[in-house]
Amino acid sequence: MDIWTASITLLLIMNPLGNLPIFISVLRHIEPNRRKVVLARELIFALIFMLIFLWAGTSLLSSLGLRQESVSIAGGIILFIIALRMIFPQPGGVLGLPAGDEPFIVPLAVPLISGPSLLASLLLLANQSPERMLDWTIAASVAWFISATVLMFSSVFLRALGQRGLNAIERLMGMILIMIAVQMFLDGIMTYVSQGAG
Numbered sequence: 001m002d003i004w005t006a007s008i009t010l011l012l013i014m015n016p017l018g019n020l021p022i023f024i025s026v027l028r029h030i031e032p033n034r035r036k037v038v039l040a041r042e043l044i045f046a047l048i049f050m051l052i053f054l055w056a057g058t059s060l061l062s063s064l065g066l067r068q069e070s071v072s073i074a075g076g077i078i079l080f081i082i083a084l085r086m087i088f089p090q091p092g093g094v095l096g097l098p099a100g101d102e103p104f105i106v107p108l109a110v111p112l113i114s115g116p117s118l119l120a121s122l123l124l125l126a127n128q129s130p131e132r133m134l135d136w137t138i139a140a141s142v143a144w145f146i147s148a149t150v151l152m153f154s155s156v157f158l159r160a161l162g163q164r165g166l167n168a169i170e171r172l173m174g175m176i177l178i179m180i181a182v183q184m185f186l187d188g189i190m191t192y193v194s195q196g197a198g
Contacts, residue, residue, distance in 0.1 A: 006125060006139035007146075012177045013079065013118045014143060016150035017157065018086060018170035022112060024154055026103055036152065038102050043148045045105050046113035050140050053119045055133065057126035066127075069191040075124045076185030082117045083181055086174030089167075113147065124184075 001009075027035045125136045150157060161169065 010143035045109035057123035072188030079181035
């Protein structure tokens with residue numbers, strides 16, 4: 001996987017367009033001049049979590065005794081489930097806070113921006129090619145930057161696309177993510193079979 005493929009994969013998992021309505025709802029009760037400050041703070045927290053998890057991922061896997069193909073298969077399954085939820089969203093309330101309260105780390109930085117599936121993917125990248133940590137750091141930073149840009153201009157995207165447009169884009173992202181998830185799963189199975197045969 002090259003840097004751009006990794007960036008696109010991570011961006012799809014972060015799903016900034018799908019998260020737009022949730023972010024708008026969470027920040028709705030905050031004063032307009034504070035919204036961008038709060039959002040920027042949460043985005044920075046999310047980036048810090050991403051980079052810590054990326055760089056500590058290999059040692060974590062080693063301490064747990066996990067094999068690369070096991071992580072690849074598990075990651076594919078997790079991404080597949082996340083993608084299905086993007087295509088077929090479940091009814092449920094939007095994460096919110098009492099009027100006037102500012103979110104702090106939860107729920108914006110974690111789990112909406114750097115959620116479990118994103119952290120699992122970063123861990124997988126670090127485990128697959130630990131010698132390419134600089135590439136994965138760039139990929140994570142690019143995905144974060146694009147996601148941050150989308151979220152910082154959330155009001156513009158919402159006006160331009162409308163709620164139906166955002167829903168359509170989220171489903172399209174889910175379909176692409178399903179294909180990536182299936183490929184990850186198949187790669188893990190093929191690696192396991194080839195190592196078993198060897």
